[in-house]
Amino acid sequence: MRPGTGRWIVVVAGSEALFMDILKPFDDYETAALAAIASAQTAAELEQVRIEFLGQKKGRLRELQALIGQAAGEERPAVGRRFNEVRTVVTQRLQERADAVAVQEAADQERFDVTLPGTPPRLGALHPVTQTINRFRDLMGRFGFEVVEGPELEDERHNFEALNIPPDHPARDPLDNFYIATARTTSGGPVLLRSQTSTVQIRTMEKQSPPVRIVSLGRVYRPDTIDRTHSCMFHQMEGLMVDRNVTMAQLKTLLTLFARAFLGPDVKIRFRPSFFPFTEPSVEVDMKWGDSWMEIGGAGMVDPNVFRAVGYDPEEVTGFAFGLGIERFCMKHFEVDDIRRFYENDVRFLSQLQ
Ligand code: DAH
Numbered sequence: 001m002r003p004g005t006g007r008w009i010v011v012v013a014g015s016e017a018l019f020m021d022i023l024k025p026f027d028d029y030e031t032a033a034l035a036a037i038a039s040a041q042t043a044a045e046l047e048q049v050r051i052e053f054l055g056q057k058k059g060r061l062r063e064l065q066a067l068i069g070q071a072a073g074e075e076r077p078a079v080g081r082r083f084n085e086v087r088t089v090v091t092q093r094l095q096e097r098a099d100a101v102a103v104q105e106a107a108d109q110e111r112f113d114v115t116l117p118g119t120p121p122r123l124g125a126l127h128p129v130t131q132t133i134n135r136f137r138d139l140m141g142r143f144g145f146e147v148v149e150g151p152e153l154e155d156e157r158h159n160f161e162a163l164n165i166p167p168d169h170p171a172r173d174p175l176d177n178f179y180i181a182t183a184r185t186t187s188g189g190p191v192l193l194r195s196q197t198s199t200v201q202i203r204t205m206e207k208q209s210p211p212v213r214i215v216s217l218g219r220v221y222r223p224d225t226i227d228r229t230h231s232c233m234f235h236q237m238e239g240l241m242v243d244r245n246v247t248m249a250q251l252k253t254l255l256t257l258f259a260r261a262f263l264g265p266d267v268k269i270r271f272r273p274s275f276f277p278f279t280e281p282s283v284e285v286d287m288k289w290g291d292s293w294m295e296i297g298g299a300g301m302v303d304p305n306v307f308r309a310v311g312y313d314p315e316e317v318t319g320f321a322f323g324l325g326i327e328r329f330c331m332k333h334f335e336v337d338d339i340r341r342f343y344e345n346d347v348r349f350l351s352q353l354q
Contacts (some may be wrong), residue, residue: 242319
């Protein structure tokens with residue numbers, strides 16, 4: 001230890017000399033700088049710390065640098081070394097802290113802000129055919145029709161006989177129907193996937209006496225050749241109204257109003273004379289599609305033989321019935337020109353039809 005010009009020297013480990021008084025400002029600087037770095041929370045605060053402690057112009061580092069010049073000759077190398085040391089430590093720490101703050105700020109930006117307005121998650125949506133069925137039910141409900149259900153597996157009485165379709169009728173050809181080879185009714189008769197929802201007319205009238213005003217919507221199955229407008233499974237809406245004085249004019253009015261309510265007031269509907277075993281007279285119903293017409297269903301006045309089959313008196317009641325192809329309306333509504341698209345289940349396509 002050597003008293004000097006107001007300074008003193010500690011000799012450590014032989015020749016290593018520390019000039020405690022002149023080095024004190026370096027220690028203070030280091031302590032203050034590291035504390036400031038540690039407490040800085042943002043990049044902006046860190047920048048302030050950098051300017052204060054490492055700034056080239058009038059930062060505190062400049063003051064320390066001046067001390068090197070003031071040190072006595074033999075002290076100078078140690079002071080210079082200490083200067084470099086604190087500058088390196090402070091620069092390094094500042095950089096480490098800056099990296100940490102940058103990571104934190106990026107994470108903060110991604111954090112969930114509970115004050116933001118919510119975006120509803122995509123939970124999926126109803127299939128366009130289901131949407132159409134729901135609208136059909138709703139509209140027919142407003143016309144005063146009750147919705148009833150019927151089974152998809154049927155016997156020949158409900159799919160044919162009671163509908164006045166005799167055993168030798170071509171509609172009963174096994175090649176035109178999906179008979180279930182392994183199933184039988186309780187009385188031993190054949191079972192088939194229903195080819196039309198007209199089955200539900202019979203099931204309803206068997207259970208209930210007139211008046212009747214029902215619709216039934218569901219799947220039907222036919223081994224048709226599949227093309228743009230035909231599928232071996234599709235949906236129909238069956239309608240039946242029975243009362244004392246039901247007329248063909250009411251039928252035509254209802255179907256026209258229904259088509260307009262569903263497809264808009266400009267839709268064009270036409271009725272063509274036709275034949276169905278369960279109606280007399282019978283019509284086929286078309287709607288205008290571009291330059292041509294597309295069949296959307298059949299309809300007519302309930303044949304007296306159908307009333308007799310269910311125990312209604314054809315002298316007492318009259319009725320109309322109709323069966324509409326649901327997919328055809330759905331195609332027109334969404335402007336889809338190929339029925340197969342509804343069954344390919346390509347979500348990229350289906351999600352556009354909302
Ligand atoms: N069931 C017929 C079919 O699938 C459609 C039909 C025609 C239903 C006339 C009816 C009707 O109720 O009266 O082709």
